[in-house]
Amino acid sequence: MIDNGRVEESNLHRQIIFDTADCGRPKAEAAAKRLRALNPSVKINALDSELSAENTRTLLAEHTLALDCADNFPARRAVNAGCVALGLKYVYGAVYRYEGQLAVFDPAHGACYECLYPETGDERAGACEQCGVLGSLAGMIGAACAAEAIKLVAGMKETLEGRLWLFDALTYEGKIINLRRNPGCKICREL
Numbered sequence: 001m002i003d004n005g006r007v008e009e010s011n012l013h014r015q016i017i018f019d020t021a022d023c024g025r026p027k028a029e030a031a032a033k034r035l036r037a038l039n040p041s042v043k044i045n046a047l048d049s050e051l052s053a054e055n056t057r058t059l060l061a062e063h064t065l066a067l068d069c070a071d072n073f074p075a076r077r078a079v080n081a082g083c084v085a086l087g088l089k090y091v092y093g094a095v096y097r098y099e100g101q102l103a104v105f106d107p108a109h110g111a112c113y114e115c116l117y118p119e120t121g122d123e124r125a126g127a128c129e130q131c132g133v134l135g136s137l138a139g140m141i142g143a144a145c146a147a148e149a150i151k152l153v154a155g156m157k158e159t160l161e162g163r164l165w166l167f168d169a170l171t172y173e174g175k176i177i178n179l180r181r182n183p184g185c186k187i188c189r190e191l
Contacts, residue, residue, distance in 0.1 A: 002059060003027040004050040013135035014095075051075045056082030066090035067149055068113075069142060080105070080113035084188050089152060089161070093145040095133050100141040100167040103160055103179065104148055107188055110162040111179035114187040137169045 007015070007022040007030050015027075022030040032046035051059070051070070056078040060066055066088055068079040076092070083090045084107040092113060094101045105112050144165075151159045160176070167174040183189060 001028050001031060001044060002047045002049055002051050003031070004048055014133050014138035016135075016139060051078050053078050053081060057085055060086055060088060063088065065149060065152055067145055068092045069094075069145060073117075073119075076113055076117075077119065081187055083107055084112050091145050091148045091152070093141045095138050095141050097132060098134050098137065098169045100137050100144075100169065101164060102141060102144050102148065102167070103164040104152065104162070105179075106161050111181045112185065112188040115182040115185045116164065116179060118182070118185075134169050137167075140169070141167070 003026070005027045007018045007025050007027055009020060009023050012018055012020065017031050017034050018027070026048040028046035028048050032044045035042060035044055047059070049055070049059075052074070060079075060082045066079055066083050068076055068090055070076045070079065071094075076094075079090060079092075082088075083105065087108055089104060089106045092101070092103045092105060103113075103116070148159055152161075162179050164177045164179055165174060166177065181188060
């Protein structure tokens with residue numbers, strides 16, 4: 001678990017692993033403490049660190065799967081680049097206002113995050129603190145990310161691999177889009 005943020009009261013509606021007593025504490029440390037209290041036999045490595053293009057490969061190197069639940073584009077791009085370089089599958093989840101997204105990327109067999117969202121230069125557009133997020137939607141997408149991760153670890157074939165699920169929490173409508181590798185993608189085109 002990697003996060004360099006601090007728990008803030010303004011985030012508690014969508015980051016339900018924390019409570020007001022955690023405000024000001026490092027998120028990774030507070031989340032790990034809560035998860036250990038729920039299940040002391042779980043091994044959790046919590047890093048109060050920023051995920052970046054420079055450290056992602058090292059941090060992911062010993063793992064078989066990554067969950068990208070980042071709330072910013074630079075971290076998402078770092079996870080993507082690291083997973084592509086290491087050949088790791090990863091589960092991607094994101095929320096924006098009332099919309100949720102979920103996908104499973106397998107760099108060896110299809111599109112990556114950069115194929116879906118090429119870098120535009122305006123990476124701050126759409127940040128949670130600017131646009132807001134329906135708090136319960138974050139929990140819904142987080143639970144769906146966990147389900148996809150469990151299915152991947154268990155070797156189940158019925159995953160969202162190579163597909164993107166778009167969910168609208170206002171209408172409860174959703175759709176699934178098949179993803180294709182962009183032949184001009186600067187991250188995965190060499191695979």
